[in-house]
Amino acid sequence: MRPILLLSLFFSSLLFSFDADDLKQLKKEGSCPMCDLSYADLHGLNLKKADLKDANLSHANLSDTNAHKANFYNADLSYAKFNRSDVKGVNFINAILKSVDFTEARLWNTNFAKAKIDNCNFTDAALGSAIFRDNNLTNSTFKGTILYKTIFKRNVLGIPKE
Amino acid sequence: MRLIVLIIISIAIVFANEIYFEHDMNKAIQKAKEQNKTVMMLYSSPTCPECNYMKHVVFNKKEVNDYIREHFIVLSFTIHKDKLPKGFEYIGIPTFFFLDKSAKEKYKIIGGSKAEVFLQRLKGIQ
Numbered sequence: 001m002r003p004i005l006l007l008s009l010f011f012s013s014l015l016f017s018f019d020a021d022d023l024k025q026l027k028k029e030g031s032c033p034m035c036d037l038s039y040a041d042l043h044g045l046n047l048k049k050a051d052l053k054d055a056n057l058s059h060a061n062l063s064d065t066n067a068h069k070a071n072f073y074n075a076d077l078s079y080a081k082f083n084r085s086d087v088k089g090v091n092f093i094n095a096i097l098k099s100v101d102f103t104e105a106r107l108w109n110t111n112f113a114k115a116k117i118d119n120c121n122f123t124d125a126a127l128g129s130a131i132f133r134d135n136n137l138t139n140s141t142f143k144g145t146i147l148y149k150t151i152f153k154r155n156v157l158g159i160p161k162e
Numbered sequence: 163m164r165l166i167v168l169i170i171i172s173i174a175i176v177f178a179n180e181i182y183f184e185h186d187m188n189k190a191i192q193k194a195k196e197q198n199k200t201v202m203m204l205y206s207s208p209t210c211p212e213c214n215y216m217k218h219v220v221f222n223k224k225e226v227n228d229y230i231r232e233h234f235i236v237l238s239f240t241i242h243k244d245k246l247p248k249g250f251e252y253i254g255i256p257t258f259f260f261l262d263k264s265a266k267e268k269y270k271i272i273g274g275s276k277a278e279v280f281l282q283r284l285k286g287i288q
Contacts, residue, residue, distance in 0.1 A: 086273070088212070106274075109211060124279075126273075128211045128212060146215065146274075146276060148211070148215045148219060
């Protein structure tokens with residue numbers, strides 16, 4: 001019974017983990033488009049101008065990172081954490097943003113056009129000059145969020161009030 | 163005549179409540195010594211929305227405005243335009259450096275925040 005349990009734990013950990021080579025590439029080159037970085041601990045990393053388009057970053061911990069002007073185009077960021085991160089000028093176009101924690105993140109000038117925003121937490125985050133287009137914000141949290149000159153273009157549901 | 167006096171008084175009131183931005187380090191240090199205040203040195207840019215939010219929104223909140231004018235001499239530099247003083251590391255703007263009497267950095271705030279949060283941070287410096 002015990003070996004079966006251990007084996008199943010081993011295989012389940014394989015199912016829910018990032019590709020080690022992809023993580024190496026990100027740390028070495030500062031970019032990793034189309035990579036599998038799901039469940040990766042990227043906490044505190046310098047991801048400035050990192051190209052992470054089409055990457056799988058679901059459940060990744062990106063808290064306290066400097067992701068200034070990074071490219072997350074079409075990336076899967078479901079359940080990712082960006083707490084206190086510098087996410088200024090980032091490209092989130094077409095990204096999957098399901099239950100992402102952006103608490104206290106600095107999201108100035110960030111582009112959320114066509115991002116699939118669902119149940120995100122923007123508490124005490126700064127969204128000044130950020131761009132929203134074709135998003136549904138109805139079930140996301142915007143408590144204490146800075147919305148200075150935030151741009152809500154067409155087809156945005158649930159526009160928050162400051 | 164009465165109208166002119168009123169206009170002058172109104173202008174004087176408006177300017178009295180404005181934060182004055184110094185642009186000369188030596189002058190700011192000298193002023194801070196004379197008035198027993200701390201120099202708050204700001205690195206910013208007019209094209210940075212976060213900087214503009216701090217300058218035009220947060221600095222204009224009465225509590226923040228009063229506190230800054232009472233405790234700080236504000237020294238402001240525009241990155242990519244002004245010659246920046248040596249020895250002050252910054253990774254982004256806005257960055258607020260708080261200088262001691264010998265013009266050395268004693269504290270730094272990176273990034274903007276809401277007025278209440280910024281005021282709390284300022285109070286933590288004194």
